[in-house]
Amino acid sequence: MPKNPFAGATFDKSRQKWKAQARFAGVLKSLGYYNTQVEAHEAVVQARQQPAELAITRRSIVEASGGNSPTVAQSNVLIEQPWALTLVEARIFVLFLQQLPRDETESRRLVVPLKELVGATPIGGRGYQYLHSALEGLAAVQVTLPVPNRQHDWHRAPLVHSMKLDSGQGTISGYFSPDVLPYLTNLAENFTLGQVADLLSIKSPTTHRFYWLLKSWEFRSPVTVPVARLKELTTGQAYPQYSDYRRNALIPAVAELNELSFEISYKEHKLGRSVDKVEFSIKSKARPIPKQLILPLDKEKGTVVTVVSELTPLQQKVQTRLQKLKLTQAQVKKVLDVVVGEEQLTKVLKETYPVLRDFETKAKPGENVAAATMALLKSTFPAIWASN
DNA sequence: TTTCCTACATCGATAAACTG
DNA sequence: CAGTTTATCGATGTAGGAAA
Structure with a gap:
């Protein structure tokens, strides 16, 4: 059956008129009779628009920088573009932004140490291939820029140019294109700040x-x-x-x-x-996340553990995750003691994610989340048993 | 990770019943 | 009679798991 282009408007044979009806919150309502299908349809459309959308006319405000962790900024003009970066490309973009002084007026070469991207671990043979294609991808990004006062004009510019990978120095370098620069520096309005630590994680x-x-x-x-x-x-x-x-x-x-x-x-x-x-x-x-892990008293030794261990952002994430899963401070500490290294910590986050999701959606009511989590972790990281 | 599959939910269209 | 509600049906979107 072909779809009625005038939804809600149907012909009532017994009355020889067009009937308008629509369903609200699952309840079908009659909206009267009309001589034409179009009129009936319009009645439906109007009735539907009753909870009219509020026009948002508040002007853009400048976001205050929260805290002292490094941030990067870009114009909302750039944000509201349908660009598709891969993960590596997006991270490189963030690192470049971080290198860019906020008051820069001309495009200079920006240099990013590779270790900020991939950590201290050396890059394998294939790693450079990934980097090559990421830089190529970035170099290919084009953005559409607004042209003030000229609606029909059109301005498309590359995001970056002259990207360079220097494996000897262990750096990536490149320029933002001058056309794009005004949307990255000296931003006064309609821009957005991002936390570098968040973005890179x-x-x-x-x-x-x-x-x-x-x-x-x-x-x-x-x-x-x-x-x-x-x-x-x-x-x-x-x-x-x-x-x-x-x-x-x-x-x-x-x-x-x-x-x-x-x-x-x-x-x-x-x-x-x-x-x-x-x-x-x-x-x-x-x-956000507590910077320090509060350690309990060590009763056996009768001494106060005053260690103020600075946690890496990744460790903090693991900590909050485990706290959400109702692990005790001691259990969290044990896990963080045993599980070291970015890869392992990430694995913890990955492994516990389904548990958290099930828990939060109450898919498994009455379950002891903490116990389930510990069991899961102990099976994945046997060292947690060993340190018991 | 993406697409496919199936049971299920919800919609609009329609006929018929209800109301004053 | 004119207007509205109710019951029902086929079509189509959705959830969630399986398969690719």
Whole structure:
């Protein structure tokens, strides 16, 4: 059966008139009778628009820098572009931004030590191949820039040029293109700050996109975005089905961001049967992650452990994760003592994520989360048993 | 990670019943 | 009679697991 282009308007044979009806919150309502199908359809459209969308006209405000951790900034003009960077490309971009003085007026060569990208571990043979393609990808990025007062003009510029990888020095260097520079430095309005530590810890390119987008929308939260626009800005052509998009992009990204300094929730607005818009409620966590691990008294030795161990950002993430999973301070400490190295810590985060998700969604009520978590960790890291 | 599959939920269209 | 609600059906979107 062909779809009625005038939804909600149907011909009533017994009355020889067009009937308008629409469902609200699952309840079908009659909206009167009309002589034409178009009129009936318009009645439906109008009735639907009753909870009219609030026009957001607040002007953009300058975000205050929170805390003393390093931040990078970019104009919202750049953020609201459908560019698709790989994870490595996105990280390199962040590192370049970090090297860029905020008051720079001309494009200079920026140098990024490779170890900031990949850590102290040496880069294997294939590692350089990845880097090559990442730099190529970055060099190929084009952005569309606004042309003031001229609606029909069009300005497309490369993001960077002259990217260089010097394996001898262990550096990457390059220039931002002069056209783009005004959107990266001397920013006065409509720009967004990102935390370098957060950005570099992000594990998926989609989350990167979400990070900047949601951060730039935070000041006008709640924000309602049409699904088509959201997809365009985050995953582009992928996921023709919204449910696939939600599962593979939206949910993982929001979950990962909530592990960082965000508190994001969202509501789906449906148009008919399909999800039409997504309303985000975005907040930054007031008190992020405690910098220090508070250690309990060591009763056996009768001494006060006064160790003030500075935790790496990754260790802090593991700490908060385990705290969410209701582990005691002692258990958290034990895990952090035994599990060392970026790879291992990341593994902990990865392993415990499903547990946390199940716990938070109450998929397994009545379960002892802490015990389950410890069992899981002990099976993955036998050393935790050994140190018992 | 992405696509496919299936049970299920919800929608619009329609006929029919209800109300004053 | 005119307007509205109820019951039902086929179509289509969705959730969640399986398969690729």
